[in-house]
Amino acid sequence: xxxxxxxxxxxxxxxxxxxxxxxxxxxxxxxxxxxxxxxxxxxxxxxxxxxxxxxxxxxxxxxxxxxxxxxxxxxxxxxxxxxxxxxxxxxxxxxxxxxxxxxxxxxxxxxxxxxxxxxxxxxxxxxxxxxxxxxxxxxxxxxxxxxxxxxxxxxxxxxxxxxxxxxxxxxxxxxxxxxxxxxxxxxxxxxx
Numbered sequence: 001x002x003x004x005x006x007x008x009x010x011x012x013x014x015x016x017x018x019x020x021x022x023x024x025x026x027x028x029x030x031x032x033x034x035x036x037x038x039x040x041x042x043x044x045x046x047x048x049x050x051x052x053x054x055x056x057x058x059x060x061x062x063x064x065x066x067x068x069x070x071x072x073x074x075x076x077x078x079x080x081x082x083x084x085x086x087x088x089x090x091x092x093x094x095x096x097x098x099x100x101x102x103x104x105x106x107x108x109x110x111x112x113x114x115x116x117x118x119x120x121x122x123x124x125x126x127x128x129x130x131x132x133x134x135x136x137x138x139x140x141x142x143x144x145x146x147x148x149x150x151x152x153x154x155x156x157x158x159x160x161x162x163x164x165x166x167x168x169x170x171x172x173x174x175x176x177x178x179x180x181x182x183x184x185x186x187x188x189x190x191x192x
Contacts, residue, residue, distance in 0.1 A: 008186055030077055099139075111183040
């Protein structure tokens, strides 16, 4: 199920990493997944907006009418289930990851480097990296995700953490340029 998902979104990548801590698997069919989502969201219009489908299409899917689900809708339903499944297990895993040193690993392909003048050796470029996020970045990242921080805020936390790990610089030191992460092709997280 999770092998169907890859993403350039940090929030979605964290949700996918959370799925590796589940103690029970979510429903397998689109209809069962949609029933689960409908139990969490009482407003059908809000659910249909989040899934990018009309309320009528969702009703047809719940009634098992043929042709109700397409690949795009199936993927949207799966992403929402991954985001909402087993919140207590997710919270417990976040607490453990936030308290442990070197507990989060990130693997990505994207534009990464210092904010420097164009053409300098410090200028950013497309990189494919696998790095550990050191303390306190996992805790900051998971807390920001818990509070539904914007993708830009999450990206800044990840960039600072990778910059400290990869370049061995702290973003707070005077005289150092901040690092930036942009144009992400894909990103994956894992934590223990």
